[in-house]
Amino acid sequence: MNRSDPVHVEDFMLHRRSALSLAALLASALFALAGCRSDRYYCGPLACFSCDGLSCREVSPPHRAECRGDFECGGHALCTASGCVASCTADDDCARGTVCRAGLCLGPSEAAPDRTPGTCTVAADCAGSGLRCVDGLCAPDPTACSGAEGCACDEPGAASAGGACNAGLLCSDGVCAPASAVCQFDFECGDARACVDGRCRPECGKGCSAGQTCSGGVCVDVPPPEGQCARDAECASAERCIDSSCVSACVRDADCGEGRVCGASGTCRTDDRPHPECTSDTQCTFECVRGICRTPCANHADCARVDSVAFRVCLDGYCATESEQRSDCHVSAQCGVGLGCRDGLCQ
Structure with a gap:
């Protein structure tokens, strides 16, 4: 039969339309695999995109806070030259605009930044005040305060921008403490102790304990020698490496022995609290x-x-x-x- 027969022409056109439809479907599938389609979030080798069916827009990595060390980044982020960057093990751990590479959530084309964890040997290595060196890394000092009068806290040991201790707290020996924990007069300290700068200090009359020296008629702690350690592992099992010195670690007063208490920093210190004769x-x-x-x-x-x-x-x-x-x-x-x-x- 002649190809010009109307039936043959109709069959030919039908097969052609089917072939074109199949080609269009294949092209659409390939496009979906390669990038964006309706309501799709996709990260390519250069950037991440979010599509709405009509167009795709680039998704930028989230803002990163500047940092001086890991201590300023929280538990799931690391300090880098680019600021605090979230750590990860898979892309699902990362915010939009980033993918997981080398354990960090980074933009697809972003070079891995240098790590700046805040390594140190002594407190002087840590930029800024209110920091100390713990286990080779800079960390906030829970007992440190600074301000016009040597103290700026809003709760015991916590730094604040107020310039002085808030109501109910007193700046004693550089630390804000509840008034009940700070003495004013010698009689509040008990026998053979004197009240100096809000702290009850043993008088030197009977000699000072190990680790103390006599100064101004009262016993004061001698700072431990520096250069003993760089990491906790270099100290005894019950000690921590703080500012290159091995110091006794604790979680409760009973860990520290007679005449010593467990301080806010988790290390033992001399008990310099008032000893009231009565409470009622x-x-x-x-x-x-x-x-x-x-x-x-x-x-x-x-x-x-x-x-x-x-x-x-x-x-x-x-x-x-x-x-x-x-x-x-x-x-x-x-x-x-x-x-x-x-x-x-x-x-």
Whole structure:
């Protein structure tokens, strides 16, 4: 039959349309495999894209905060020359705009940045204040404060931009602490201890403990020698490497031995807290005031008959010390240049 026959022409056109449709489907599939299609997020070798069926737009990597070390990046990010970069083991761990390469979430065409974890040997190696060197890496010092008066905290050991300790806290020995943990007068410290800059220090009369020296009539801690270590592994099992010194680590006071407590930094320090004689009136003949059992009075003579040495001044209806009557400081930050607060007096 002739190819010009209408039936043959119709069959030919039908087969041609089918072939074209199949080719279009194959082309569409290949395009989908190669990149974007409707509602698709896709990362190619140069960038990541998000498509809406009409067009594709490039998805940029998320903003990265600047950092001085891993301590500023949180638990799942690392400090690099490009800022804090999320760590990963697979692409699914990464935010949009990035893929997982070399353990870091990076843009597809982005070169892997240099790592800047904040390695150190001593605190001086760490940029900025409020840092110390722990196990060879810079880390926040939970006891460090800084400000116009040597302290700027809003809770014990926590730095703040306020320039001074908030209500209920006092700056003592460079650390903000609750008023209940800071002494003002010698009698708050117990026998053979003196209140110096809000801390109860052992007097030197009976000699100082190991690791302490006598200074100004009281025992003070001697800083441990530097250069002992670079990592925790170089110290004994119960010690940590802090600022190149091996120091006793702890989680509770019982880990530290007599006369020492577990500090906010997780290391043992001398117990310099007040030791109150009483905590409630039921422990006294009369009343408990500032941790001491007080005797009521109407005048100085009433006090002299009871205690002619220490509590011989009548103050606000109770026998008190002369230091309480004349007090002009609680901690050294309240005294002038070159002066320190001792027994409630700048001297």
